[in-house]
Amino acid sequence: MTDIHVTVPKEKWAPVDRGAQDAEFIAAPSLTYWQDVRQRMWRNKPAMASLAFIILLILAAIFGPMLTHHTYYDQDLKLSNIPPIFEVYKTEPTDASAQYMFLNSGNFKLYEVAENGEILGLVRAKRKDLMKKQHIYVFGDAEVRVDYSQLPATLVDGDGNAIESIGYRWNQTNWFGTDSLGRDVLVRQLYGARISLTVAFVAAMVNFFIGVFYGGIAGYFGGNVDNVMMRIVEIIATIPLTLYVILMMVVFQSGFLSIIIAIGSVFWVDMARIVRGQMLSLKNQDYVAAAKTMGASTKRILTRHLLPNTMGPILVTLTLLIPSAIFIESFMSFIGLGVSVPMASWGTLTAEAVETLRAYPHQLFFPAAAISLTMFAFNFLGDGLRDALDPRLRK
Amino acid sequence: MDKQPHMRDDEVLMRVRDLKKHFQVSAGFFGQNPKFLKAVDGVDLDIRRGETLGLVGESGCGKSTLARTLIRLYSPTDGVIEFNGADLAKLKEKDLAPHRRDIQMIFQDPYASLNGRMNVRDLIAEPLEIAGIGDDKSRTARVHELLEVVGLNKDHANRFPHEFSGGQRQRIGIARAIALNPQLVICDEAISALDVSIQAQVVNMLEDLQKELGLTYLFITHDLSMVKHISDRIGVMYLGKLVEIAPNNALYDDPKHPYTRALLASIPIADPVEARKDNQDQMQGEIPSPIDMPSGCRFRTRCPLATDLCAAEEPELKELADNHKVACHYAE
Numbered sequence: 001m002t003d004i005h006v007t008v009p010k011e012k013w014a015p016v017d018r019g020a021q022d023a024e025f026i027a028a029p030s031l032t033y034w035q036d037v038r039q040r041m042w043r044n045k046p047a048m049a050s051l052a053f054i055i056l057l058i059l060a061a062i063f064g065p066m067l068t069h070h071t072y073y074d075q076d077l078k079l080s081n082i083p084p085i086f087e088v089y090k091t092e093p094t095d096a097s098a099q100y101m102f103l104n105s106g107n108f109k110l111y112e113v114a115e116n117g118e119i120l121g122l123v124r125a126k127r128k129d130l131m132k133k134q135h136i137y138v139f140g141d142a143e144v145r146v147d148y149s150q151l152p153a154t155l156v157d158g159d160g161n162a163i164e165s166i167g168y169r170w171n172q173t174n175w176f177g178t179d180s181l182g183r184d185v186l187v188r189q190l191y192g193a194r195i196s197l198t199v200a201f202v203a204a205m206v207n208f209f210i211g212v213f214y215g216g217i218a219g220y221f222g223g224n225v226d227n228v229m230m231r232i233v234e235i236i237a238t239i240p241l242t243l244y245v246i247l248m249m250v251v252f253q254s255g256f257l258s259i260i261i262a263i264g265s266v267f268w269v270d271m272a273r274i275v276r277g278q279m280l281s282l283k284n285q286d287y288v289a290a291a292k293t294m295g296a297s298t299k300r301i302l303t304r305h306l307l308p309n310t311m312g313p314i315l316v317t318l319t320l321l322i323p324s325a326i327f328i329e330s331f332m333s334f335i336g337l338g339v340s341v342p343m344a345s346w347g348t349l350t351a352e353a354v355e356t357l358r359a360y361p362h363q364l365f366f367p368a369a370a371i372s373l374t375m376f377a378f379n380f381l382g383d384g385l386r387d388a389l390d391p392r393l394r395k
Numbered sequence: 396m397d398k399q400p401h402m403r404d405d406e407v408l409m410r411v412r413d414l415k416k417h418f419q420v421s422a423g424f425f426g427q428n429p430k431f432l433k434a435v436d437g438v439d440l441d442i443r444r445g446e447t448l449g450l451v452g453e454s455g456c457g458k459s460t461l462a463r464t465l466i467r468l469y470s471p472t473d474g475v476i477e478f479n480g481a482d483l484a485k486l487k488e489k490d491l492a493p494h495r496r497d498i499q500m501i502f503q504d505p506y507a508s509l510n511g512r513m514n515v516r517d518l519i520a521e522p523l524e525i526a527g528i529g530d531d532k533s534r535t536a537r538v539h540e541l542l543e544v545v546g547l548n549k550d551h552a553n554r555f556p557h558e559f560s561g562g563q564r565q566r567i568g569i570a571r572a573i574a575l576n577p578q579l580v581i582c583d584e585a586i587s588a589l590d591v592s593i594q595a596q597v598v599n600m601l602e603d604l605q606k607e608l609g610l611t612y613l614f615i616t617h618d619l620s621m622v623k624h625i626s627d628r629i630g631v632m633y634l635g636k637l638v639e640i641a642p643n644n645a646l647y648d649d650p651k652h653p654y655t656r657a658l659l660a661s662i663p664i665a666d667p668v669e670a671r672k673d674n675q676d677q678m679q680g681e682i683p684s685p686i687d688m689p690s691g692c693r694f695r696t697r698c699p700l701a702t703d704l705c706a707a708e709e710p711e712l713k714e715l716a717d718n719h720k721v722a723c724h725y726a727e
């Protein structure tokens with residue numbers, strides 16, 4: 001092997017600049033904390049869908065009732081128990097225009113509808129044949145009979161032949177149908193959403209402020225402060241909520257106010273316990289000691305170091321407490337301790353629907369769906385938020 | 396190899412006298428006969444300006460408690476901590492504030508000592524913010540400067556601690572500790588959690604910083620080879636007391652306390668012939684509980700030289716040679 005001498009001229013040498021050395025480190029752009037949170041949140045599809053659902057629900061609860069002439073208390077007994085979707089039948093008398101109608105198989109009543117599904121009114125029977133179990137309606141020279149000798153009731157013509165339906169139509173007058181007093185279910189549902197969301201909001205606020213503050217203080221100071229504060233929490237936690245609401249109703253009359261106060265004064269104890277537990281373990285961390293050696297105030301240590309690190313469990317607890325507050329309100333209303341008639345909440349709607357469950361199962365569907373979807377949405381959102389707020393999960 | 400003191404200045408920066416920190420471990424029945432864990436039980440120590448004072452001892456001997464008491468994370472039970480003309484031991488939290496910036500700490504676990512929710516910029520800027528130095532912009536500039544000083548770069552400022560390796564995190568912790576130009580930096584096992592190769596880097600950086608900024612270090616460790624490398628003087632602690640303190644070379648060449656000899660004997664020897672030799676200085680038994688301490692000399696239960704005198708009377712820390720103090724009846 002021969003030695004190879006390569007001479008590089010002096011002017012070709014130059015110092016490597018620092019940026020080039022570190023190029024491999026700068027693979028991903030640096031993001032601020034909140035940019036990062038937003039990005040991770042956005043990527044979480046179930047959480048975003050839940051957020052959209054909750055926003056939609058809030059908007060609908062606020063503005064929905066303003067956009068319709070229906071009110072939650074207007075009754076129309078002639079149009080009671082109308083389903084949201086029905087089968088439309090057509091009869092064509094030779095001397096008059098075509099008639100569209102649908103049969104409410106629950107109460108054997110016949111309604112006149114427009115072809116698109118708008119309800120025009122109840123049709124009076126010309127005659128009722130109780131022997132044959134038939135109601136006879138006459139449109140011009142055409143005859144239509146509701147035959148309920150065999151259930152479910154069917155629609156037959158004058159000769160006893162079944163009338164063919166022209167298909168299903170969505171109820172254009174009451175999108176979600178009406179209840180047993182002829183009130184619009186959709187509007188009542190939206191009023192129910194107002195109540196449930198109010199309860200959720202109050203529970204969340206009370207939980208967050210009282211629970212976090214109380215638990216934070218107890219956990220951070222520890223010792224006797226903690227002992228006394230936690231015994232108080234235990235006393236509050238042992239009072240049964242139902243009993244509490246009933247006692248409140250004696251004082252405040254209104255069921256809704258009692259529920260709000262009861263949930264507000266009892267629900268924060270879980271949060272306080274969780275925050276306290278977190279504080280107890282976090283306050284001995286070295287970064288808290290480091291903050292103390294810098295001379296950080298108690299307030300700073302709590303707000304900059306301890307609470308942000310407790311945020312995950314706080315959010316998870318919060319999002320579990322919100323649906324359970326909604327559920328408690330619904331439950332209380334369901335057993336008759338909630339809002340008073342004619343005001344509607346999801347719980348009272350459910351209770352009313354259960355009474356007519358056999359004849360009109362669809363009345364239960366909407367409040368039940370509202371309760372479950374809302375609870376799902378809050379749970380998904382909470383999980384998503386917890387993941388997004390934790391920079392350790394950043395990929 | 397052994398390092399010479401950077402300054403021949405003998406000015407005492409921190410004077411500690413009879414410092415005690417006892418923890419109550421059980422209240423007893425209705426407050427009677429409470430039991431105390433005497434983690435630090437009468438330590439006398441002078442930390443000189445510009446020096447590196449090493450502090451060694453077994454786990455549980457009270458090194459970390461001493462460090463945390465000196466920096467007033469714990470309130471001392473008794474004793475004096477003289478620093479900048481004030482007695483830190485007696486000051487209330489709010490009166491401590493002006494002294495806080497002069498004493499800073501580098502923690503053992505770089506994973507636990509940085510708040511994972513804050514980015515590097517906020518972590519390093521925090522001491523500046525608390526001390527009310529500068530505005531947001533000038534603090535950011537200072538953070539960038541500090542990052543360069545500890546061998547990181549300013550692009551790291553927006554990142555979070557979990558994105559860094561242990562050594563890099565410890566650098567962030569060091570940048571935070573020196574942000575306020577403190578006089579005394581307490582390194583509590585600051586390198587024990589790092590890989591050996593990284594340890595050397597960090598120790599060299601600490602030495603460079605000391606030269607540049609005129610820092611004084613109290614370097615606490617159980618790693619005897621590292622403490623030999625970095626320290627000017629070394630103190631040896633046993634069960635809450637200082638048993639020997641001497642200049643670096645004196646301690647390694649002529650250990651006077653039997654405990655120090657035992658510690659030095661426990662350093663593994665690379666030469667198998669040497670290692671096989673029976674070593675008389677090897678200790679027996681376990682370290683006694685700091686709740687029920689032996690009478691007299693604390694080391695007597697494990698000491699090859701122990702006599703009745705040791706059980707009856709506790710030896711005082713006496714200066715036997717120049718700057719070499721030992722607490723043993725039989726040291727000469």
